[in-house]
Amino acid sequence: MIDRFQNWLPRMVLAPSFFLVLIFVYGFILYTGYLSMTDSKMLPSYNWVGFANYEKLFRLRHWNTAITNLAIFGILYIGISSAIGLLLAILLDQKIRAEGFIRPIYLYPMALSFIVTGTAWKWFLDPGIGLENTMHQWGWASFHFNWIKDRNYAIYTVVIAAVWQSSGFVMAMFLAGLRGVDNEIIKAAQIDGATGFRIYRKIIIPMMRPVFLSAFVVLAHLAIKAYDLVVALTGGGPGRATELPATFMYSYTFTRNQMGVGASSAIIMLIMIFSIIVPYVYSELRAGGKR
Amino acid sequence: MFMKSVLRITVSAAVLALGGGMASAGNVEVLHWWTSGGEAAALNVLKDDLASKGVEWQDMPVAGGGGEAAMTALRARVTAGNAPTAVQMLGFDIRDWAAEGALANLDDVATSEGWDAVVPDALKAFSKYDGHWVAAPVNVHSTNxxxxxxxxxxxxxxxxxxxxxxxxxxxxxxxxxxxxxxxxxxxxxxxxxxxxxxxxxxxxxxxxxxxxxxxxxxxxxxxxxxxxxxxxxxxxxxxxxxxxxxxxxxxxxxxxxxxxxxxxxxxxxxxxxxxxxxxxxxxxxxxxxxxxxxxxFNSDQFAMFKVNDPEAQKAQKLMASAVMSPVFQSAFNVVKGSVPARTDVPNDAFDDCGKKGMADLAEANANGSLFGSxxxxxxxxxxxxxxxxxxxxxxxxxxxxxxxxxxxxxxxxxxxx
Missing domain, CATH: 3.40.190.10 (Periplasmic binding protein-like II)
Known part of the structure; x- marks a missing residue:
């Protein structure tokens, strides 16, 4: 009797959350997929139009801008955050004094919301009140930095703010990875006469492959769902120069009364996320099987 | 028909007057984004007016984004089957909601108070859907x-x-x-x-x-x-x-x-x-x-949503009538900077720019040169x-x-x- 109860208890406790997730996550994903095939405007409608919304979506310049921006933002954001994070982690790993004090300093930006980061960097980068103005007041009159007001460069300011926010977090992940490397291996390499640089390049970094993967997955989904940072930093401007798929999705679904197109863009974003997550899960499962 | 609706309103007004203070005549839940100091003060004129008629005002302010946030909130409320009584709304949103069949019919108040004669045609294009009044215009902003x-x-x-x-x-x-x-x-x-x-x-x-x-x-x-x-x-x-x-x-x-x-x-x-x-x-x-x-122009209007409770319907119509009263139109628009949606409101309380705005509006309305922005x-x-x-x-x-x-x-x- 008690055995049976113990057998069933975990399932009963998990069941409500399981069904909630099933309905409110996966159910609504299916619903969005269905809406993307309808002519929904302001409210959902159920007139089937097939792939017309997707055709329209990829005809829109606005969507092309958003996709291009996501590519620029995603590649630079993931690349630079990983590079800075790794560098900081390696430097912190040199058994330096006061590491416990320095580490949180780098990590704290992650504790801020993207809205705060965006607003602070908006002011800092604004030529009228921020860095440029301060430099002018200090007498460096030729100093010029107005990327945030320039439609060709504004997307890079989003990268700067996002990298500032996330590098510390990546550093923490890498640091944990570095500490996890077996000391015996490093000692063996030292006995064989390997220099510090070579040890990192040939032994430690290759051994940290799983950490790189985790960092990549975390950063990639942050990049695809980036919304609040853009809204706070540039508001999608100048013009529409810094729109990302997430801001595109929100505006088409909720303010432009083109819910069908908005839903199809949401599905495209979902496909992008899947194309990152699925290979990751697959490789994890395969590695797990080998063990 | 006309007499009948006049009678109905008179009777309901009389009943309300008798009940005065004792029972409330239902309440109106109002979704709006007039939250800045001056705007809120202007809305208070309307609130007090309704309170004196025994209508309780339930405030539902959703600030931000020129009403975008409010419209998103509204969509959620309506989809959930729980629409507010009255919603501040702009232009084509009113038409879209009317096309969904979500808005109430205000024809009896409108005919008894003669809105047709005093509201410019270009505004009626939004306040009326399919020949029926669905919204009460509060103001006319001109943008040029x-x-x-x-x-x-x-x-x-x-x-x-x-x-x-x-x-x-x-x-x-x-x-x-x-x-x-x-x-x-x-x-x-x-x-x-x-x-x-x-x-x-x-x-x-x-x-x-x-x-x-x-x-x-x-x-x-x-x-x-x-x-x-x-x-x-x-x-x-x-x-x-x-x-x-x-x-x-x-x-x-x-x-x-x-x-x-x-x-x-x-x-x-x-x-x-x-x-x-x-x-x-x-x-x-x-x-x-x-x-x-x-x-x-653009024009803020209170669109009235369909409600089933007869008490709420009464309150809704009282509110529509209060919004259209010349006193409120003048008091509100002096504060807001816009001009009244009725063309028969006296311009004494307005400053020079406001007077010019009212004169321009009347002129444009007469010449057919009043266009939606x-x-x-x-x-x-x-x-x-x-x-x-x-x-x-x-x-x-x-x-x-x-x-x-x-x-x-x-x-x-x-x-x-």
């Missing part, structure tokens, strides 16, 4: 205004411009005097506000053909190319740091004398008045050069409006030249239809 700093104007020759060439002459003179000639905030709707005025300055027929009828020949024609050329010319008078600036900061630049003028709807007047500026003495209000006699969602539905925004703001930020922009405008509008 230019606000000029008087000192800056005097230094630039002193004569308010009445056509494009004079405008350019004044702007050049202001530039030579070392100030920013045109204060402007680089947000899509602000770019589109200027665009509206420039299109209107090409003539009433052109505005109607391009912005309301969406005639492809007008949208992509030579006149539209000229409109974009003028937009680029105006861009050259804006400072480089304009991107993302809020409209009220641009107004502040004019107030401080940092900038010469701003092209903005009449809500900008509130900023001037709050800075203790006097119309005609510290600042000058003119219609965008070349548009005197015509008005592009594209930039403010009163000419075309939201999807097309935003498609136009995309092109106008991209051109204003230098992405297209004038010819490309006109061609792009045709394509964008066709895609959004």
């Amino acid at each position: 205004w230019v606000w000029i700093n008087k000192k800056a104007l005097d230094a630039a020759g002193g004569k308010a411009p009445t056509n494009w060439d004079e405008l350019i002459a004044v702007l050049d003179a202001m530039k030579a005097n070392g100030i920013t000639p045109l204060a402007h905030g680089g947000q899509a709707w602000q770019d589109a506000t200027i665009f509206d005025a420039v299109v209107l300055s090409m003539g009433n027929d052109f505005y109607k053909a391009s912005m309301i009828d969406l005639d492809e020949n007008a949208l992509g024609g030579d006149t539209m190319v000229e409109v974009f050329n003028r937009m680029a010319k105006l861009r050259s008078y804006v400072d480089d740091n304009f991107s993302g600036r809020d409209w009220n900061l641009a107004s502040a630049m004019v107030i401080n004398g940092e900038a010469g003028m701003q092209m903005m709807g009449d809500w900008a007047k509130g900023e001037f008045l709050r800075a203790d500026q006097v119309p005609g003495k510290d600042f000058v209000c003119i219609r965008f050069p070349g548009t005197q006699g015509s008005v592009t 594209m930039a403010h969602g009163h000419a075309v539905p939201a999807s097309i409006k935003n498609a136009m925004y995309d092109v106008v703001t991209a051109h204003f930020n230098g992405e297209y030249d004038a010819k490309e922009a006109a061609a792009e405008l045709v394509a964008a509008v066709a895609d959004a239809k």
Whole structure:
């Protein structure tokens, strides 16, 4: 009797959350997929139009801008955050004094919301009140930095703010990875006469492959769902120069009364996320099987 | 029929009067985004009026984004089957909700109070759907205004411009005097506000053909190319740091004398008045050069949603009637900077710019030159409006030249239809 109860208890406790997730996550994903095939405007409608919304979506310049921006933002954001994070982690790993004090300093930006980061960097980068103005007041009159007001460069300011926010977090992940490397291996390499640089390049970094993967997955989904940072930093401007798929999705679904197109863009974003997550899960499962 | 509805209202009013104070006549839940000091004060006039009639006011303010946030909240409420009684709404949103069959019928109040005779036809296009009243208009904002700093104007020759060439002459003179000639905030709707005025300055027929009828020949024609050329010319008078600036900061630049003028709807007047500026003495209000006699407007209205409870229906109609009362229309609009939606409200309480606004509105209404503003969602539905925004703001930020922009405008509008 008690055995049976113990057998069933975990399932009963998990069941409500399981069904909630099933309905409110996966159910609504299916619903969005269905809406993307309808002519929904302001409210959902159920007139089937097939792939017309997707055709329209990829005809829109606005969507092309958003996709291009996501590519620029995603590649630079993931690349630079990983590079800075790794560098900081390696430097912190040199058994330096006061590491416990320095580490949180780098990590704290992650504790801020993207809205705060965006607003602070908006002011800092604004030529009228921020860095440029301060430099002018200090007498460096030729100093010029107005990327945030320039439609060709504004997307890079989003990268700067996002990298500032996330590098510390990546550093923490890498640091944990570095500490996890077996000391015996490093000692063996030292006995064989390997220099510090070579040890990192040939032994430690290759051994940290799983950490790189985790960092990549975390950063990639942050990049695809980036919304609040853009809204706070540039508001999608100048013009529409810094729109990302997430801001595109929100505006088409909720303010432009083109819910069908908005839903199809949401599905495209979902496909992008899947194309990152699925290979990751697959490789994890395969590695797990080998063990 | 008419007598019957009059009778019904009289009876219900009498019942309410008898009940006075004892029982409440139901309540109205009002979704709105009038949360800033002056606006909230203006709404209190309405609240007190309704309280005296025993109608309880349930406030549901959703601030932000010129009503975008409120409209998102509304969608959630209606989808959940729990619509508010009354909702502050703009232009095509009213039509869209009416087309969904979500709005109540106000015909009996409207006929008994004679709204048809006093509300301009261009407004009725939104307040009425399919011949039935569904919303009570609160105000008319006109958007083709230019606000000029008087000192800056005097230094630039002193004569308010009445056509494009004079405008350019004044702007050049202001530039030579070392100030920013045109204060402007680089947000899509602000770019589109200027665009509206420039299109209107090409003539009433052109505005109607391009912005309301969406005639492809007008949208992509030579006149539209000229409109974009003028937009680029105006861009050259804006400072480089304009991107993302809020409209009220641009107004502040004019107030401080940092900038010469701003092209903005009449809500900008509130900023001037709050800075203790006097119309005609510290600042000058003119219609965008070349548009005197015509008005592009947007209008806040209270759309009434269908409710089932008869008590709530009564309260709803009392509220509609209170919104349309000349006393409220005057009191509210003096504070808000707009002009009354009724053309029969006395103008004593308004300042010079307000009086001019009322006279212009009446004149435009009589001549058929009162048009819904594209930039403010009163000419075309939201999807097309935003498609136009995309092109106008991209051109204003230098992405297209004038010819490309006109061609792009045709394509964008066709895609959004």
